[in-house]
Amino acid sequence: MSCFYRCCLLLVALASLPWAPAAELTAVRGVVHDPQHRPIAGATVTLRAAHSDFLVSDKTNSNGEFSSSAVPPGVYLVTVAQTGFTTTTQSMTIASGATPVLHFELQVA
Numbered sequence: 001m002s003c004f005y006r007c008c009l010l011l012v013a014l015a016s017l018p019w020a021p022a023a024e025l026t027a028v029r030g031v032v033h034d035p036q037h038r039p040i041a042g043a044t045v046t047l048r049a050a051h052s053d054f055l056v057s058d059k060t061n062s063n064g065e066f067s068s069s070a071v072p073p074g075v076y077l078v079t080v081a082q083t084g085f086t087t088t089t090q091s092m093t094i095a096s097g098a099t100p101v102l103h104f105e106l107q108v109a
Helices: 003-016
Strands: 026-033 044-049 055-059 065-071 074-081 088-094 101-105
Touching: 026 044, 044 065, 055 065, 088 101
Parallel strands: 026 101
Antiparallel strands: 026 065, 044 055, 044 074, 074 088
16 A cells, blocks of 8 residues: 555544544633622632642722633632632632623621
8 A cells, every 4th residue: 555545544534533622711700899889909819720720810900800811611719808808719610611700799807
């Protein structure tokens, strides 16, 4: 069998293999406010993956909003902390293709 035919057979074999799609990254965004619904600026929002070493941290803007892009799907512990307020942590699952919008109310310490 010639090299040309072997290459053609190899290409046909490779093309017929099932390929797993790559994990789709997503953005996570949200808002942090106090009990009177006033935005909390400068709060630290940390997403820590439950089953890997992935970690991303962001600060809220003057409107209490934050956004983290390129987050892989999975289970996360989300921690929000700011001086003068109680720190809060919640577990969440991020699905592929989803764009979750999180809402945190911090209590005054």
